[in-house]
Amino acid sequence: MEKICVAVRVRPPTPESSSETGSSHWKVEDNRISLYKSLGTPISTASYAFDHVFDERSTNACVYELLTKDIIHAVVEGFNGTAFAYGQTSSGKTFTMTGSETDPGIIRRSVRDIFQRIEMISDREFLIRVSYMEIYNEEINDLLAVENQRLQIHEHLERGVFVAGLTEEIVSDAEQILKLLDSGEVNRHFGETNMNVHSSRSHTIFRMVIESRGKENNSSDAIRVSVLNLVDLAGSERIAKTGAGGVRLTEGKYINKSLMILGNVINKLSESAKLRAHIPYRDSKLTRILQPALGGNAKTCIICTIAPEEHHIEESKGTLQFASRAKRITNCAQVNEILTDAALLKRQKLEIEELRMKLQGSHAEVLEQEILKLSNQMLKYELECERLKTQLEEERRKHKEQEQCIKGLQLKIENLNDLVTNSDFKRNQPEDYISLRKTPDGLCNVIDSSDVPGTPCFKSAERSFVVARSNYSELSSFSPMVHSFGDMAEEDTWTKLNKGFVADLDKLQFTPAVRCQPTPLTTATMECSPEDHKEVENLKSQIELLTNEKDSLQVKFNEQVVRNNKLMEEMSELKQETLHMKETPKRLYESVANCKDVYNDVIVTMKSLMAEKESQTARLLFGAAEITKNLLSTLESQFSMIMDGQKAGRDHPLSDQWETLRASLKNTTTSLVSDAQAKDEFLNCHNKVASLSKSPTYGSILFIFSVLLLGYFGSLFMALVQ
Numbered sequence: 001m002e003k004i005c006v007a008v009r010v011r012p013p014t015p016e017s018s019s020e021t022g023s024s025h026w027k028v029e030d031n032r033i034s035l036y037k038s039l040g041t042p043i044s045t046a047s048y049a050f051d052h053v054f055d056e057r058s059t060n061a062c063v064y065e066l067l068t069k070d071i072i073h074a075v076v077e078g079f080n081g082t083a084f085a086y087g088q089t090s091s092g093k094t095f096t097m098t099g100s101e102t103d104p105g106i107i108r109r110s111v112r113d114i115f116q117r118i119e120m121i122s123d124r125e126f127l128i129r130v131s132y133m134e135i136y137n138e139e140i141n142d143l144l145a146v147e148n149q150r151l152q153i154h155e156h157l158e159r160g161v162f163v164a165g166l167t168e169e170i171v172s173d174a175e176q177i178l179k180l181l182d183s184g185e186v187n188r189h190f191g192e193t194n195m196n197v198h199s200s201r202s203h204t205i206f207r208m209v210i211e212s213r214g215k216e217n218n219s220s221d222a223i224r225v226s227v228l229n230l231v232d233l234a235g236s237e238r239i240a241k242t243g244a245g246g247v248r249l250t251e252g253k254y255i256n257k258s259l260m261i262l263g264n265v266i267n268k269l270s271e272s273a274k275l276r277a278h279i280p281y282r283d284s285k286l287t288r289i290l291q292p293a294l295g296g297n298a299k300t301c302i303i304c305t306i307a308p309e310e311h312h313i314e315e316s317k318g319t320l321q322f323a324s325r326a327k328r329i330t331n332c333a334q335v336n337e338i339l340t341d342a343a344l345l346k347r348q349k350l351e352i353e354e355l356r357m358k359l360q361g362s363h364a365e366v367l368e369q370e371i372l373k374l375s376n377q378m379l380k381y382e383l384e385c386e387r388l389k390t391q392l393e394e395e396r397r398k399h400k401e402q403e404q405c406i407k408g409l410q411l412k413i414e415n416l417n418d419l420v421t422n423s424d425f426k427r428n429q430p431e432d433y434i435s436l437r438k439t440p441d442g443l444c445n446v447i448d449s450s451d452v453p454g455t456p457c458f459k460s461a462e463r464s465f466v467v468a469r470s471n472y473s474e475l476s477s478f479s480p481m482v483h484s485f486g487d488m489a490e491e492d493t494w495t496k497l498n499k500g501f502v503a504d505l506d507k508l509q510f511t512p513a514v515r516c517q518p519t520p521l522t523t524a525t526m527e528c529s530p531e532d533h534k535e536v537e538n539l540k541s542q543i544e545l546l547t548n549e550k551d552s553l554q555v556k557f558n559e560q561v562v563r564n565n566k567l568m569e570e571m572s573e574l575k576q577e578t579l580h581m582k583e584t585p586k587r588l589y590e591s592v593a594n595c596k597d598v599y600n601d602v603i604v605t606m607k608s609l610m611a612e613k614e615s616q617t618a619r620l621l622f623g624a625a626e627i628t629k630n631l632l633s634t635l636e637s638q639f640s641m642i643m644d645g646q647k648a649g650r651d652h653p654l655s656d657q658w659e660t661l662r663a664s665l666k667n668t669t670t671s672l673v674s675d676a677q678a679k680d681e682f683l684n685c686h687n688k689v690a691s692l693s694k695s696p697t698y699g700s701i702l703f704i705f706s707v708l709l710l711g712y713f714g715s716l717f718m719a720l721v722q
């Protein structure tokens with residue numbers, strides 16, 4: 001058991017206050033600090049003795065050497081150690097813990113010292129992790145990773161109290177730590193107040209975890225794990241003095257509250273063990289984290305800083321009273337050796353490996369990937385589940401609809417049976433039967449058929465059916481027909497069911513009884529004899545036969561329509577052809593008349609030739625031309641008769657003339673080919689004829705062409721008259 005080491009440090013007076021001539025001042029003598037009046041008279045009630053008292057000339061080096069060094073060395077040996085600065089705002093806490101370029105504070109000195117000490121210990125190997133956090137407005141933030149905010153405190157059997165999610169950097173030298181400290185400093189909350197232009201608005205805790213074990217890799221060797229906490233508390237402040245408002249005011253409230261809880265813990269701990277009851281460590285995050293340092297397993301030192309100015313005397317007194325109480329606290333520090341088996345060592349090793357992996361980021365990445373994959377899979381399953389659920393609902397709905405539809409159809413069949421039965425029955429009953437039909441309530445239901453809207457297709461079934469349906473007009477609780485009609489979506493189904501009775505049923509929908517009133521099946525309508533059923537069946541089969549017949553007739557009719565259309569098309573084509581044919585004789589007549597004129601000229605020419613020179617060929621040609629002329633005259637008269645609507649006779653001389661012409665032409669041609677003289681004569685003749693049209697070849701061409709034309713006209717004429 002050992003008492004907490006408590007020291008007081010008086011910061012130098014500020015330049016502004018150094019010129020003040022106050023009535024009181026603090027005087028430091030060895031390890032005592034006393035308040036003196038301006039005349040040099042000590043105030044007996046304001047004299048305090050501590051382990052160390054540092055006056056304004058003291059350096060950080062001195063403070064470290066006398067107050068902290070032993071604890072730091074003890075930490076390297078395996079003890080837990082804590083050093084923290086407590087005091088009013090602007091009293092020099094941060095200066096003491098962090099220091100300046102020229103006079104580094106306790107933290108930097110501790111870091112360097114630790115590594116120097118480790119280097120001196122040759123038989124052990126060390127692993128050092130560092131973390132840096134702040135408690136700002138009662139929330140823990142990671143100063144080495146700004147994204148780690150609002151961290152939570154947990155308690156573990158082996159690890160004790162720890163901050164979950166706090167970055168722990170494994171370090172190998174002092175410089176590495178100092179760089180981390182610099183980066184953490186940037187993230188600290190500072191603010192300007194009337195009392196300090198660079199006032200800490202949060203408590204900061206720099207933590208080093210030092211693990212060590214003997215270098216002789218003996219599995220039974222203990223592993224030492226010690227924790228060093230270097231704490232720079234935010235300063236207590238009087239709002240009136242700091243002039244804090246808004247954010248600063250809120251910060252100030254949190255600061256004061258947590259310091260008050262620290263004071264309460266110190267008070268409790270300073271009481272004798274008998275009086276001690278509950279220690280309120282859990283009342284604040286600060287006391288919870290510092291729990292081992294306050295009355296626990298740790299070597300602890302507190303440096304209480306005071307401002308020398310007279311107007312801070314009350315706050316300084318309060319700080320000194322706090323320090324006095326803290327002095328009474330005893331701790332029980334011991335080396336933290338983990339005397340466990342190799343398994344624990346192994347686990348530690350694994351943990352270190354895990355931390356290394358985390359440091360490299362690879363493991364975290366793999367885990368993140370895995371989590372992402374699983375999340376995606378889960379999302380897929382959820383979506384699939386949702387889809388199946390919807391599908392199932394849809395199936396259920398359809399099933400229900402189908403059931404309702406079937407029910408409706410069944411009822412319709414039954415009603416149809418009634419309809420046929422009643423219809424048939426009515427046909428064989430006298431008129432007054434209608435008035436004797438009874439409603440289910442026993443009353444007679446007399447219906448005049450004239451009230452029913454016209455249903456031309458309904459015929460004989462109309463009256464009885466309407467009567468039957470009207471019987472139920474007052475029974476609104478049962479209406480299968482109306483509902484089932486609503487469910488009837490397919491006309492085809494309806495048609496099939498009723499086997500051609502569609503027209504009647506369609507009409508029935510116009511009857512008020514059907515449209516507006518329910519149609520229960522009562523015993524009255526359901527009472528059918530076997531004969532009635534038989535009759536219904538007969539009627540159905542008859543209807544079916546008729547329908548089939550109608551269908552086959554329809555098919556035949558359709559075929560006939562197709563055939564008719566085809567014939568009409570053919571007739572139209574023939575009409576066109578006839579018109580064309582009617583035009584033909586006229587055109588032929590004109591052509592023949594023209595030819596005849598030409599041949600008249602030809603004959604005249606032939607006559608003159610024959611007069612000039614007696615020639616066999618000329619004679620033959622003249623004969624042929626004469627025959628042709630006669631033929632053309634005959635053709636002319638025949639075409640004229642056709643054009644006048646008279647039929648050309650078969651027995652006219654045309655065929656004889658045609659035969660004569662053919663023979664004449666044959667003789668002429670033979671004579672032209674065999675007789676050289678005749679050729680000359682023909683050429684001569686040809687020239688004469690050609691001269692008629694001022695063209696050298698005209699005569700011969702005209703001749704031959706005319707002969708061919710005649711052949712054509714002749715064959716055409718023969719075809720016409722046949």
Ligand SMILES: Nc1ncnc2c1ncn2[C@@H]1O[C@H](COP(=O)(O)OP(=O)(O)OP(=O)(O)O)[C@@H](O)[C@H]1O
Nearest residue numbers: 011012089090091092093094095196199200234235
């Ligand atoms: N021992 C010292 N020697 C020289 N200057 C000092 C000393 N102590 C404090 N100072 C100066 O006094 C001012 C206030 O000191 P510091 O910021 O450390 O106070 P603090 O207690 O940390 O204040 P807060 O609680 O508001 O953060 C600073 O400018 C600092 O440099």
